[in-house]
Amino acid sequence: MKFERTDLSQTRSAADIVFAALRDAIVKGDLENGAQLRQEEIAAAFNVSRIPVREAIARLEQLGLVETRRYKGAFVTDLPIQEIEEIFRLRALVESDAIRRVVVDMDPTALAEARAAHDAFAQATDPAAWMEQNRRFHCALYRAGQQRHYMGVIENLLNLSDRYLRAQLSLTDGQQKAVAEHALILAACENGDADLAARLTAQHIEDAKTSLLTRLNEKRAASG
Amino acid sequence: MKFERTDLSQTRSAADIVFAALRDAIVKGDLENGAQLRQEEIAAAFNVSRIPVREAIARLEQLGLVETRRYKGAFVTDLPIQEIEEIFRLRALVESDAIRRVVVDMDPTALAEARAAHDAFAQATDPAAWMEQNRRFHCALYRAGQQRHYMGVIENLLNLSDRYLRAQLSLTDGQQKAVAEHALILAACENGDADLAARLTAQHIEDAKTSLLTRLNEKRAASG
DNA sequence: CCGGCCAAGATTGGATACAATATCCAAAAT
DNA sequence: ATTTTGGATATTGTATCCAATCTTGGCCGG
Numbered sequence: 001m002k003f004e005r006t007d008l009s010q011t012r013s014a015a016d017i018v019f020a021a022l023r024d025a026i027v028k029g030d031l032e033n034g035a036q037l038r039q040e041e042i043a044a045a046f047n048v049s050r051i052p053v054r055e056a057i058a059r060l061e062q063l064g065l066v067e068t069r070r071y072k073g074a075f076v077t078d079l080p081i082q083e084i085e086e087i088f089r090l091r092a093l094v095e096s097d098a099i100r101r102v103v104v105d106m107d108p109t110a111l112a113e114a115r116a117a118h119d120a121f122a123q124a125t126d127p128a129a130w131m132e133q134n135r136r137f138h139c140a141l142y143r144a145g146q147q148r149h150y151m152g153v154i155e156n157l158l159n160l161s162d163r164y165l166r167a168q169l170s171l172t173d174g175q176q177k178a179v180a181e182h183a184l185i186l187a188a189c190e191n192g193d194a195d196l197a198a199r200l201t202a203q204h205i206e207d208a209k210t211s212l213l214t215r216l217n218e219k220r221a222a223s224g
Numbered sequence: 225m226k227f228e229r230t231d232l233s234q235t236r237s238a239a240d241i242v243f244a245a246l247r248d249a250i251v252k253g254d255l256e257n258g259a260q261l262r263q264e265e266i267a268a269a270f271n272v273s274r275i276p277v278r279e280a281i282a283r284l285e286q287l288g289l290v291e292t293r294r295y296k297g298a299f300v301t302d303l304p305i306q307e308i309e310e311i312f313r314l315r316a317l318v319e320s321d322a323i324r325r326v327v328v329d330m331d332p333t334a335l336a337e338a339r340a341a342h343d344a345f346a347q348a349t350d351p352a353a354w355m356e357q358n359r360r361f362h363c364a365l366y367r368a369g370q371q372r373h374y375m376g377v378i379e380n381l382l383n384l385s386d387r388y389l390r391a392q393l394s395l396t397d398g399q400q401k402a403v404a405e406h407a408l409i410l411a412a413c414e415n416g417d418a419d420l421a422a423r424l425t426a427q428h429i430e431d432a433k434t435s436l437l438t439r440l441n442e443k444r445a446a447s448g
Numbered sequence: 449c450c451g452g453c454c455a456a457g458a459t460t461g462g463a464t465a466c467a468a469t470a471t472c473c474a475a476a477a478t
Numbered sequence: 479a480t481t482t483t484g485g486a487t488a489t490t491g492t493a494t495c496c497a498a499t500c501t502t503g504g505c506c507g508g
Contacts, residue, residue: 011294013294059282062283090374090377093321094318097317147310149381160373
C-alpha cells in the first residue's frame with residue numbers, strides 16, 4: 001500500500017503565517033508608512049490570540065520593517081531619504097557582485113525563469129504586477145548561485161525599499177526603462193559576460209535610485 | 225535644581241534583554257553550534273516567563289543565529305563551510321566599500337577610537353578580548369559614516385561569523401597578522417587614501433577567510 | 449477661550465494556564 | 479531478542495488573564 005507522503009512537521013505556525021502576511025503587506029505598501037500595527041486588530045483578522053502576533057511583530061522589527069516603542073506600539077518604518085539612498089547603494093554593490101558570481105556558471109533553468117519573468121514584467125500593466133515580476137526577474141538570476149546569504153541580504157534590502165520604488169514605477173516611464181535594462185542584463189547573462197552583467201545591474205539600480213530620489217526630493221520640497 | 229535626565233521610556237523590555245544576552249552568548253561561542261535553546265531553562269535563568277524568551281528566539285531566528293523547527297525547538301545554527309565562505313565574501317565586499325565611503329570624510333574622533341581599539345587589540349592576550357577589540361576597531365571606522373544600513377548588514381555578518389573566527393585567532397598567529405594589517409588600514413585611513421584602505425580591508429578579510437577555511441577543511445577531513 | 453490636570457478606557461508587556469506535539473520507556477507480541 | 483505499541487513525561491505553541499503604561503476626554507482655574 002502506498003501513501004502520498006507529505007511532511008506535516010513543515011506546516012507553518014500561526015506566528016509564521018501572520019509574519020509573512022504582515023511583511024508582504026508592508027512591502028507592497030498596503031500598510032502605509034508610519035501606520036500603527038494594533039495587536040488586537042491583527043489578532044482578530046487572523047482569528048488568533050495576540051501571542052503569535054507579537055512574535056510576528058518582533059521579527060518584523062528585526063528586519064527593520066517596523067519600529068516599536070515600549071508600551072506605545074509598533075509602526076511601519078518611515079525611512080528618511082538619506083537611508084533610502086544608502087539602501088540603493090548597498091543594493092547596487094551587492095546585487096552587481098551577486099550577478100557577477102552567478103554568470104560564470106549560469107544555470108539554463110534560471111535563465112529561462114528570468115526570461116519568463118522579464119516577459120511577464122514587460123506585459124504587466126499594473127504596479128503590483130510590475131513589482132512582483134521585477135523581483136521575480138532579479139531573484140531568479142541571483143538565486144541561481146545557490147548563495148543563501150547573498151539572497152538573504154538582497155531580499156532584506158528589497159523588502160525595505162520596494163514600497164518606495166512602487167510609487168516610482170507608477171508615476172514615470174520607469175517601467176519601460178526597466179524593461180529595456182532588464183533585456184540588456186539578460187543578454188549579458190546569456191552571453192556569459194559577467195563584468196557587463198554586473199555593470200548593467202549596478203547601473204540599473206543607480207538609475208532607479210536617481211529618479212526615485214529626484215521625485216522624493218521634489219515631494220519633500222513641495223510638502224514642507 | 226538639576227536632575228540627571230534619563231529617558232525611562234528607553235528602558236528595555238525583558239524580551240530585549242534576553243535577546244541581547246542570547247545573541248552575545250551565541251556570537252561569543254558560549255553556546256555551542258547546534259546547541260538547543262530550551263525556553264524553560266532560559267526563562268528560569270532570567271527569572272521571566274517563556275513569553276519574552278520566545279520573542280527573543282524569534283528575533284534570533286530572523287538573524288540566522290538559530291534555526292527552529294516546530295515543536296522540536298531552537299538550535300544554534302551550524303553553518304556549512306560553504307556558507308562561511310560566502311559570508312566572508314560578503315564581508316569583504318561590503319566592508320571594503322564601507323571603508324571607502326567613510327575615508328573621504330573621516331571624523332578624527334572615530335580615528336582616535338579606532339586607534340585605541342587597535343592598541344587594546346595588540347595588547348590583549350585572550351581570544352575573548354581579541355574578538356571584542358577587533359570588532360571595536362572595525363566598527364569604529366565603519367560607524368564614522370553614520371550609515372545605519374551598512375552597519376546593520378556588517379554587524380549581521382560579523383554576528384554570524386565571529387564564533388568561527390574566534391577559534392581561528394586562538395590557534396594560529398592570526399592575531400599578530402591582524403595587528404599588522406590593522407596598522408596598515410589605520411594608516412591608509414589617516415592619510416585619506418580611500419582606495420588603499422578599501423583594498424587592505426578586503427585583503428584583511430580574505431586572509432582571515434583563507435586561513436579559517438584551511439583549518440576547517442583540515443578539521444573536517446580529520447573528523448570524518 | 450485656553451491650557452493644565454485627572455480619571456477612565458485602551459493598548460502593550462508579561463505571567464499563568466491549557467493544548468498540541470515530540471520524546472522516551474516499558475510492556476507485549478512475534 | 480527484536481520490534482512494535484501504548485502511554486507517561488517533557489517541550490513547544492497558543493489562549494486567557496493580570497499588570498504597567500499610554501491616551502483621550504472631560505473638568506477646572508485662569
